[in-house]
Amino acid sequence: MKISQILAISLQSLKSNRLRTGLTILGVVVGIFSIILIMTILTMLQNSIDEGLSSLSKNTFQIQKNDQVFGHGPRREDRNRKDLTIEEAYRLKEMLPQAKYVGVEQWVFGKVAKFGNKETNPNIQIAGVSTDAMKTNDWNVEFGRDLRENDIDHSTNVCLIFQPIAEKLFPNIDPIGQTIRVDGRPLKVIGVIEKQSALFGSSRDNIIILPITTWQSIFGKYNHSVNITVMTHSDKDYQSVMEAAIGYMRKIRKVAAGEPNDFYIFSNESMISEINKITDPIKIIALAISLIALIAAGVGIMNIMLVSVTERTREIGIRKALGARKTWILSQFLFEAIILCVIGGLIGIVIGVSLGNFAGSLIHAQAAIPWEWVFIGLGLCIAVGVIFGTYPAYKAANLDPIEALRYE
Amino acid sequence: MDAILFEFKEGLLIALRAIKANKIRAALTMLGIFIGVTAVVLMSTAIKGIDNSFQKGISALGSDVLYISKWAWFSNEEWWKMRNRPNITMEDYYEFKELAKLPLAVAPVANSVQTIKYGDRRVENIFLTGSNADYVKTTNFTFEQGRFYSDVESNSSRNVAVIGSEIYKKLFPRGDALDKTIKIGGVNYKVVGVLAKQGSTVLGPFNPDNQVFIPIGTIFKNFVSRHFNSITINVRARSPEMVQETKDEAESVMRKIRGLAYNEPDNFSINQQEALQEQYNSVVGVIQIAGLFITGLSLFVGAIGIMNIMFVSVKERTKEIGLRKAIGAKRRTILAQFLLESTVICLMGGLIGLIAAILLSLMLNQFFPTSIQWSVVLIAILISLLTGIISGLAPAYTAAKMDPVEALRYE
Numbered sequence: 154m155k156i157s158q159i160l161a162i163s164l165q166s167l168k169s170n171r172l173r174t175g176l177t178i179l180g181v182v183v184g185i186f187s188i189i190l191i192m193t194i195l196t197m198l199q200n201s202i203d204e205g206l207s208s209l210s211k212n213t214f215q216i217q218k219n220d221q222v223f224g225h226g227p228r229r230e231d232r233n234r235k236d237l238t239i240e241e242a243y244r245l246k247e248m249l250p251q252a253k254y255v256g257v258e259q260w261v262f263g264k265v266a267k268f269g270n271k272e273t274n275p276n277i278q279i280a281g282v283s284t285d286a287m288k289t290n291d292w293n294v295e296f297g298r299d300l301r302e303n304d305i306d307h308s309t310n311v312c313l314i315f316q317p318i319a320e321k322l323f324p325n326i327d328p329i330g331q332t333i334r335v336d337g338r339p340l341k342v343i344g345v346i347e348k349q350s351a352l353f354g355s356s357r358d359n360i361i362i363l364p365i366t367t368w369q370s371i372f373g374k375y376n377h378s379v380n381i382t383v384m385t386h387s388d389k390d391y392q393s394v395m396e397a398a399i400g401y402m403r404k405i406r407k408v409a410a411g412e413p414n415d416f417y418i419f420s421n422e423s424m425i426s427e428i429n430k431i432t433d434p435i436k437i438i439a440l441a442i443s444l445i446a447l448i449a450a451g452v453g454i455m456n457i458m459l460v461s462v463t464e465r466t467r468e469i470g471i472r473k474a475l476g477a478r479k480t481w482i483l484s485q486f487l488f489e490a491i492i493l494c495v496i497g498g499l500i501g502i503v504i505g506v507s508l509g510n511f512a513g514s515l516i517h518a519q520a521a522i523p524w525e526w527v528f529i530g531l532g533l534c535i536a537v538g539v540i541f542g543t544y545p546a547y548k549a550a551n552l553d554p555i556e557a558l559r560y561e
Numbered sequence: 562m563d564a565i566l567f568e569f570k571e572g573l574l575i576a577l578r579a580i581k582a583n584k585i586r587a588a589l590t591m592l593g594i595f596i597g598v599t600a601v602v603l604m605s606t607a608i609k610g611i612d613n614s615f616q617k618g619i620s621a622l623g624s625d626v627l628y629i630s631k632w633a634w635f636s637n638e639e640w641w642k643m644r645n646r647p648n649i650t651m652e653d654y655y656e657f658k659e660l661a662k663l664p665l666a667v668a669p670v671a672n673s674v675q676t677i678k679y680g681d682r683r684v685e686n687i688f689l690t691g692s693n694a695d696y697v698k699t700t701n702f703t704f705e706q707g708r709f710y711s712d713v714e715s716n717s718s719r720n721v722a723v724i725g726s727e728i729y730k731k732l733f734p735r736g737d738a739l740d741k742t743i744k745i746g747g748v749n750y751k752v753v754g755v756l757a758k759q760g761s762t763v764l765g766p767f768n769p770d771n772q773v774f775i776p777i778g779t780i781f782k783n784f785v786s787r788h789f790n791s792i793t794i795n796v797r798a799r800s801p802e803m804v805q806e807t808k809d810e811a812e813s814v815m816r817k818i819r820g821l822a823y824n825e826p827d828n829f830s831i832n833q834q835e836a837l838q839e840q841y842n843s844v845v846g847v848i849q850i851a852g853l854f855i856t857g858l859s860l861f862v863g864a865i866g867i868m869n870i871m872f873v874s875v876k877e878r879t880k881e882i883g884l885r886k887a888i889g890a891k892r893r894t895i896l897a898q899f900l901l902e903s904t905v906i907c908l909m910g911g912l913i914g915l916i917a918a919i920l921l922s923l924m925l926n927q928f929f930p931t932s933i934q935w936s937v938v939l940i941a942i943l944i945s946l947l948t949g950i951i952s953g954l955a956p957a958y959t960a961a962k963m964d965p966v967e968a969l970r971y972e
Binding site: 172173176177179180183184186187191263274275276439442443445446448449450452453455456457459460464 | 585593641855
């Protein structure tokens, strides 16, 4: 007997009992819906968080002095690390021609910028950067000119400002060529950086950029560690460049073989894996709770399939008496269960994804279709169909034809 | 009346017989409801448990305590607007204590974070609270060993410490901490008291179990500068009803101390644990609703299962219904029969689910705070009753309105 014939029989018996089929499918729909809804919302939230925390551009990693552990200072054993310096960054740049850019940057937070009688809120971040760091940060100049090597070499008193700062300090005039003051130092504005995409979590539009040498002459060269940012040409050589960079940094900082690194490699992945440590258990708990409804639906399927086997005892007896094989009967009932589950699953997935996206849009998360969960959900449906359909199908297949025919 | 009672009895018997006749079917249907009820009850006990442990923790902070500090705890105001407020100093505290008449107790608090050592055991990043002997009156502390430091000890800035129960467990696994010398940030302190367990872990660093209390003079001497740090003034009202009055008085007293003109805004904040509560509610409230919704879905699935099976049952017994109607059974008799069947199944499933949930939550209690409430038990029973009635209604109605002639002819 062909599979298509068995399938046809299953479909026909499903059609003949529309109400029953509909209610059973509804059970599966709700079961899958609960999983997909939760997973869609969690995926949307996670995407927003990941994007918000992705403080680096693509294919970029950063070498820092210390690990960033949430809520703590540096670890006890790391407190005596030497600061990273500009010189180390330049040596690394020479040694690492395979990297696209090797930038160096330094930050200070909570400063005020003044122009005439206007001043910003004291939440300005001041970045001291090399020309390469402009590229690794993906800062594009909208008006005026970019930072030049000259500015770095001669530590000229110039700065680039972000669009919102320009709007605040220069509502009516062209900012280029004007002089603002930060911590009393006059700085000539040479360029305005285009507005950054709004990110969930961190505000990155209140930055003033100086040549790193100028930064150090204002805020001090010592007791400040620089960050070295490395951007690779593509994600293919990301790993190899990172490994090479680690090797060269160990050489530059004279770390003996066998000693651990005395610096920390920070990448978007390292941040995201840090976050996943928190979100993974939440996901597992949510999955476990939302699975309960699917199991309840499975029990419902099993129940209805058992009824269906009992009702069709005579039919099974006749088919067996006419020479139907056990496997045919088995697969007929199994198919019935699986078809119920897959139809219910598909509907549940559609409703779950759309309602999840609706709920997510209320909290302004980005729309997302959690493809892996769509497939996991479908897989779960089939699994439920098989698990809860097997016993009734087995019972049908093992009916004694004589007894079955006599059944009243 | 008698007739209705009789019908009820008869219907119940028929329902029970029908359930007995189809044991597997009834058991599976019950399992569906059982899963739903267990999930919902377990979820609500877990939610209640977390809630209780938070409430317990927050009451360790005292619901009638006000915290006068430079910064607001949770505020939409930009931080730089509060940055230029003057620090709250010990002098502010002395004046406040002099002028405020309503409070039960007033205590100055300065904090630091230090490593605590005893022998070769150490605990890091411990929240250190420096205050005076009045501090204990602003709390509900109970002691496992010893006492809080005295007036004499705090006024003369002796190096004495009271440690929280968690720290006690970590530093003194063999017990008896009294009169032992611990090192706080490298400075020797004598332990004069150990707190009994107070709060719960949900409070994080605010949890008194994870704190060490020392005289405020020694915290200024050893850890933080009294000139560059703002202290907090803890003010306890005489009773929870007087919190608002005490708060109003505290505000006017502080304004007087600061010499603020009538049109100047406060340059200090008076915090209350209510702010903490609101934060908690806004986060946990969403989780609670989501949890109940998701577990509610499984109950819904169970209800669909019952409805489905009841339809089957009605169809199977079409002939029987026809027969009963033909010899004079009323519509409501048939309706009651099927409704009773579905309700009995639901109630049994629900009760078993309830027992399972209670047992499970008692087991879970070892790792996780859960709390069973009688209201939850009642609601669970009510829900399973309602589920039975609602999901039985449509099939029972179908059965009740059958035409006896057609039904008898049914093959």
